Amino acid sequence: MNTSLTPTPCVWLHIGSGSFHRAHQAWYLHRLLVQGHNEWSIALGNIRQDGVPLLDALQAQNGQYVLETVTPQGERAYETITSIQKIIPWDNELAALIALGADPRTKVISFTVTEAGYYLDNQFNLDQSNADVQADLNGGCRTIYGAISHILARRIANQGGPVTLLNCDNLRHNGDRFHSGLLQFLTLRQQQSTLDWVKQNTHSPNTMVDRITPRPSPEVAVRVEQATGIKDHAPVMGEAFIQWVVEDDFIAGRPPLEQVDVEMVESVLPYEEAKIRILNASHSCIAWAGTLLGQSYIDESTRTEAICQMAYDYVTEDVIPSLSPSPLDLEAYRDVVLERFSNPHIQDTNQRVAADGFSKIPGFIAPTLQECYQRGQTPRATAMLPALFFVYMQQWHLGQLPYEYQDGILDAAAVHALFDSADPLARFAADDKLFGSLAGKAEFSDLLRQSVARVNQWLTDAKHA
Numbered sequence: 001m002n003t004s005l006t007p008t009p010c011v012w013l014h015i016g017s018g019s020f021h022r023a024h025q026a027w028y029l030h031r032l033l034v035q036g037h038n039e040w041s042i043a044l045g046n047i048r049q050d051g052v053p054l055l056d057a058l059q060a061q062n063g064q065y066v067l068e069t070v071t072p073q074g075e076r077a078y079e080t081i082t083s084i085q086k087i088i089p090w091d092n093e094l095a096a097l098i099a100l101g102a103d104p105r106t107k108v109i110s111f112t113v114t115e116a117g118y119y120l121d122n123q124f125n126l127d128q129s130n131a132d133v134q135a136d137l138n139g140g141c142r143t144i145y146g147a148i149s150h151i152l153a154r155r156i157a158n159q160g161g162p163v164t165l166l167n168c169d170n171l172r173h174n175g176d177r178f179h180s181g182l183l184q185f186l187t188l189r190q191q192q193s194t195l196d197w198v199k200q201n202t203h204s205p206n207t208m209v210d211r212i213t214p215r216p217s218p219e220v221a222v223r224v225e226q227a228t229g230i231k232d233h234a235p236v237m238g239e240a241f242i243q244w245v246v247e248d249d250f251i252a253g254r255p256p257l258e259q260v261d262v263e264m265v266e267s268v269l270p271y272e273e274a275k276i277r278i279l280n281a282s283h284s285c286i287a288w289a290g291t292l293l294g295q296s297y298i299d300e301s302t303r304t305e306a307i308c309q310m311a312y313d314y315v316t317e318d319v320i321p322s323l324s325p326s327p328l329d330l331e332a333y334r335d336v337v338l339e340r341f342s343n344p345h346i347q348d349t350n351q352r353v354a355a356d357g358f359s360k361i362p363g364f365i366a367p368t369l370q371e372c373y374q375r376g377q378t379p380r381a382t383a384m385l386p387a388l389f390f391v392y393m394q395q396w397h398l399g400q401l402p403y404e405y406q407d408g409i410l411d412a413a414a415v416h417a418l419f420d421s422a423d424p425l426a427r428f429a430a431d432d433k434l435f436g437s438l439a440g441k442a443e444f445s446d447l448l449r450q451s452v453a454r455v456n457q458w459l460t461d462a463k464h465a
């Protein structure tokens with residue numbers, strides 16, 4: 001396998017060729033190159049075949065593409081990103097990806113495979129019933145665990161040396177969570193020697209990643225060509241805001257990320273808790289509610305007073321008390337987040353943000369529900385979020401959503417069965433994959449029933465307004 005095309009001494013391999021990586025981590029590494037730090041470049045690959053058109057388009061452009069960013073005032077900027085210097089061709093066995101991951105020059109392997117790509121509950125237990133996980137437990141490479149375990153087995157054979165495994169998805173404790181999933185996976189695979197090696201030779205720092213990056217619409221390429229003259233077949237766009245907070249725990253070296261304003265910290269905990277609960281959960285709330293009102297875009301839904309109020313109340317009444325004391329100014333963070341969502345120039349869709357609800361409820365929302373009860377408070381404002389999702393999925397069941405609902409772990413038959421049952425709400429509230437220790441508790445089930453009634457009343461009133 002020829003992996004000699006990377007021109008820099010150190011390789012940062014990224015798995016997951018979606019929009020976000022190219023607007024975020026690739027931008028930071030590009031800034032380092034611009035500053036004259038030439039030691040690192042990115043090699044980009046994907047686990048799933050759906051990445052092939054984008055990888056082909058990038059290959060034809062030598063990995064380069066234009067990033068468009070837009071401020072809340074609508075000022076747009078364009079920059080050609082040069083940090084991705086190798087595109088890894090996709091094949092069913094991920095041969096090239098595995099070879100490059102095992103190469104001693106690869107010192108960091110990062111990944112964005114969506115919230116649904118980890119198959120873990122809130123106790124970090126790996127869902128062995130998932131078909132893709134099962135296939136990988138039998139030697140496949142459909143999931144991040146399968147792909148990384150093949151890479152590491154080859155790396156051991158190659159004496160490739162230690163490597164940092166860097167989760168860049170929106171998950172609480174994303175590094176710890178992935179590492180725990182990987183150890184469980186290797187234990188189940190009975191790969192004892194790889195398991196021992198992983199414990200000694202890999203680190204997985206936790207990270208908080210932030211930049212709203214919609215799926216690029218066809219208009220992005222048009223604007224890029226008008227502004228730069230470049231006919232780009234793989235442009236990407238995001239908001240001007242960007243943030244990356246990373247635990248400084250890289251086992252095999254790292255680029256000087258602090259030179260480009262990456263916040264290198266000892267613990268990412270306060271940042272990730274604020275981001276996941278305040279930004280991501282509110283985002284989902286707005287996307288589910290906006291869709292139910294027939295709206296397409298996040299900014300329009302955020303500017304809808306009743307929807308914004310729901311998100312505001314959720315953060316103010318339940319999240320801030322859960323996260324306090326915090327070194328961050330959580331009220332200010334809430335206000336900035338709602339302002340970012342209102343940016344009309346981003347054109348982020350409710351469809352994108354509403355996706356993966358079955359992973360986002362346990363990850364983003366259930367901890368706040370549980371913590372409110374633990375301190376003796378009924379989480380009325382937070383319960384509106386799963387209630388919105390319940391009504392949203394009811395519409396999905398009835399074929400009434402205006403777009404395809406995308407969810408990496410959707411069990412379509414189970415959801416249809418739930419809504420065909422005598423008491424769908426009772427079954428929903430009893431789902432321990434969604435609600436953990438609250439599942440089936442009468443007090444919680446009653447609260448959810450009242451919240452669903454509030455959502456339905458709100459929708460009825462909105463239709464007659």
Ligand SMILES: NC(=O)c1ccc[n+]([C@@H]2O[C@H](COP(=O)([O-])OP(=O)(O)OC[C@H]3O[C@@H](n4cnc5c(N)ncnc54)[C@H](O)[C@@H]3O)[C@@H](O)[C@H]2O)c1
Nearest residue numbers: 016017018019020047048112113114115117169170212213
């Ligand atoms: N887009 C954003 O605003 C944003 C911001 C912060 C963090 N993120 C994180 O990045 C993730 C990806 O966002 P994106 O905008 O690049 O999405 P995208 O839809 O553009 O790309 C998703 C990528 O994940 C891959 N993928 C999906 N499910 C997978 C699975 N089960 N196993 C392996 N690979 C899988 C796809 O092949 C694709 O490469 C998000 O889910 C989130 O965790 C996104």
Ligand SMILES: OC[C@@H](O)C(O)[C@H](O)CO
Nearest residue numbers: 209210211212213280283
């Ligand atoms: O909530 C949806 C996310 O993809 C969001 O756009 C991102 O986390 C912002 O950084």
